[in-house]
Amino acid sequence: MAGLFAANLLHRSGWHVDVFERSKAALSGRGAGIVTHDGLLYALQAAGAQVDDALGVGIHKRLAISKAGDPFAYCDFEQVLTSWSRLLGYLKEALPDPHYHLDEEVVEVQPGTSEALARVTFASGESLTADLVVAADGLKSSLRRQLQVPFRQVYAGYVAWRAVCDLSVLSDNTRRLMGDTFLFSQLPGEQILAYPIAGPQRADQILVNMVWYRRTPEDQLRDLLTDEQGVWHSEGIPPHKIRHSHIDKMRTNAVALFHASWAEHLEKSDSIILQPIFDSEVETMATGRVAFIGDAAFVARPHVGQGVTKAAGDALCLAKTLRDAAMGDIPKALTAFSEARMQVGRMAVNHARQMGAPVVISPLLEDGSHWQAYYSDPENLIRDTAVELEGVVRKDEGILH
Numbered sequence: 441m442a443g444l445f446a447a448n449l450l451h452r453s454g455w456h457v458d459v460f461e462r463s464k465a466a467l468s469g470r471g472a473g474i475v476t477h478d479g480l481l482y483a484l485q486a487a488g489a490q491v492d493d494a495l496g497v498g499i500h501k502r503l504a505i506s507k508a509g510d511p512f513a514y515c516d517f518e519q520v521l522t523s524w525s526r527l528l529g530y531l532k533e534a535l536p537d538p539h540y541h542l543d544e545e546v547v548e549v550q551p552g553t554s555e556a557l558a559r560v561t562f563a564s565g566e567s568l569t570a571d572l573v574v575a576a577d578g579l580k581s582s583l584r585r586q587l588q589v590p591f592r593q594v595y596a597g598y599v600a601w602r603a604v605c606d607l608s609v610l611s612d613n614t615r616r617l618m619g620d621t622f623l624f625s626q627l628p629g630e631q632i633l634a635y636p637i638a639g640p641q642r643a644d645q646i647l648v649n650m651v652w653y654r655r656t657p658e659d660q661l662r663d664l665l666t667d668e669q670g671v672w673h674s675e676g677i678p679p680h681k682i683r684h685s686h687i688d689k690m691r692t693n694a695v696a697l698f699h700a701s702w703a704e705h706l707e708k709s710d711s712i713i714l715q716p717i718f719d720s721e722v723e724t725m726a727t728g729r730v731a732f733i734g735d736a737a738f739v740a741r742p743h744v745g746q747g748v749t750k751a752a753g754d755a756l757c758l759a760k761t762l763r764d765a766a767m768g769d770i771p772k773a774l775t776a777f778s779e780a781r782m783q784v785g786r787m788a789v790n791h792a793r794q795m796g797a798p799v800v801i802s803p804l805l806e807d808g809s810h811w812q813a814y815y816s817d818p819e820n821l822i823r824d825t826a827v828e829l830e831g832v833v834r835k836d837e838g839i840l841h
C-alpha cells in the first residue's frame with residue numbers, strides 16, 4: 441500500500457517509477473477493515489486514484505455497550521469504512537501496468553550517496569541502478585535489516601483477535617447493533633470493537649470487522665503462537681495454524697465477558713486472525729538514496745487506525761520533498777523528509793500507546809495511570825478511536841495536481 445502510494449505520486453511528478461513486489465500472485469485482502477479519514481481521501485486523489493461511491497460503508501454513530509446491552513456512551517460520528525483490498529485496487533488501477541512487477545523479491549540494496557546511484561539486486565540475480573529507492577517492504581522490512589537501520593520493536597503486552605463476519609448471517613438483534621455503528625465494549629484488560637466494512641465480493645456486500653484486544657503476558661503469547669505440531673511462530677501465526685483449543689477458549693470467554701452479540705459474531709466468523717500488538721519505531725527514515733515509508737518505518741497500534749493513512753502521508757511528504765529538491769542532492773532531500781516524518785511516526789506510536797493503556801500500561805508511556813483512567817472512560821474511548829490525527833496527512837503540502 442505504501443509503495444503504491446509513493447509510486448503513483450512520484451509517477452505523476454514525472455519520475456520513471458517501478459514497483460517490485462515479491463509476491464508471485466496479485467495481493468488480496470488481509471481480513472482488515474480500514475477506517476478512512478479526510479487525509480486519506482486527499483492522498484488517494486493526489487495519487488490519481490479514481491475513488492467511486494463503492495469506496496465503503498458510511499456510518500453515523502459510535503456506541504459503547506455494557507454486557508446487558510445498555511449504552512455506556514454514544515456520539516454522532518460520520519465515517520466511511522472500507523477494506524484493504526478495495527483501497528489497493530484503486531491504487532493499482534491508477535498505476536500503469538508496465539510499472540508494476542510481481543514475483544520480484546529485492547534481496548540487496550546498496551544505498552548510494554550524493555555522487556553514486558543506489559543499486560538494487562533481485563532474487564533472480566538481476567540488478568539495476570536507481571536515483572531513489574523507496575523501501576515500502578512492511579513491518580518485517582528486510583531492507584531495514586540489511587541496511588542496519590536502528591529499529592525498536594516492543595511487545596505491548598496484549599494481542600488482538602480479529603474476525604470478519606458477513607452482516608447478512610447475523611441475527612436481527614446483532615445486525616441492528618453492528619450494521620451501521622462503530623460499536624465498543626471495555627473491561628479491565630479487555631477492549632472490543634466492531635464496525636461494518638465494504639465486502640470484496642459484491643457492491644452491496646457488507647462485512648463486520650471485529651477487533652478484540654486482550655491482555656496476554658509473554659509466556660501465554662508464546663503458547664498462543666504455537667501450533668498443534670508444537671512449532672512456535674514467533675513472528676506471527678498463520679490463521680489456519682492457530683490451535684482450535686485457543687479459538688474455542690476465546691469464544692467461551694466472549695460469552696462470559698460481553699454482550700451476546702460479540703459472541704455471536706465470533707461464533708459465525710470462519711476466519712479468525714491473531715495479531716500480537718507491538719510498538720515499532722525506526723531511528724531514521726532515510727539512508728543514502730533509500731527512504732523507508734509505511735510500516736517499514738513505524739507501526740502504531742491499531743487503536744489509532746492510521747496504518748494506511750500514515751503510509752499515504754509518508755508518500756505525500758516524500759513526493760513533496762523531492763519535488764522541492766528537483767533532481768538536486770537526493771540523500772539531502774531524504775534527510776529532510778526523514779526529519780519531517782519521524783515526528784509524525786513517533787506521535788502516532790505514542791498516541792496509540794495512550795489508547796492501549798486500559799488494556800496494559802506500557803512502561804514506555806509517560807503518565808500511564810492517567811491515560812489508563814482517561815481511556816477507561818468510554819466517552820473518551822469512542823471519541824478518540826481511529827479518528828483523523830493532525831499532521832499524519834499534510835494537505836497544505838500542495839501536492840494535489
Ligand SMILES: Cc1cc2nc3c(=O)[nH]c(=O)nc-3n(C[C@H](O)[C@H](O)[C@H](O)COP(=O)(O)OP(=O)(O)OC[C@H]3O[C@@H](n4cnc5c(N)ncnc54)[C@H](O)[C@@H]3O)c2cc1C
Pocket residue numbers: 441442443460461462463467470471472473474475524544545546547576577578579581582583602713715733734735736742745746747748749751
Ligand atoms: C491484520 C492487520 C490488520 C490491519 N488493520 C488495519 C486497519 O484497520 N487500518 C489501517 O489503517 N491499517 C491496518 N493495518 C495496517 C495496514 O495494512 C498497513 O499499515 C498498510 O498496509 C501499509 O503497509 P505497508 O504498505 O507499509 O506494508 P505492507 O502492507 O506490509 O506491504 C509491504 C509489501 O512489501 C512486500 N515485500 C516485502 N519484502 C519484500 C522484498 N524484499 N522485495 C519485494 N517486496 C517485498 C510484501 O510482499 C508486501 O506486499 C492492518 C495490518 C494487519 C496485519
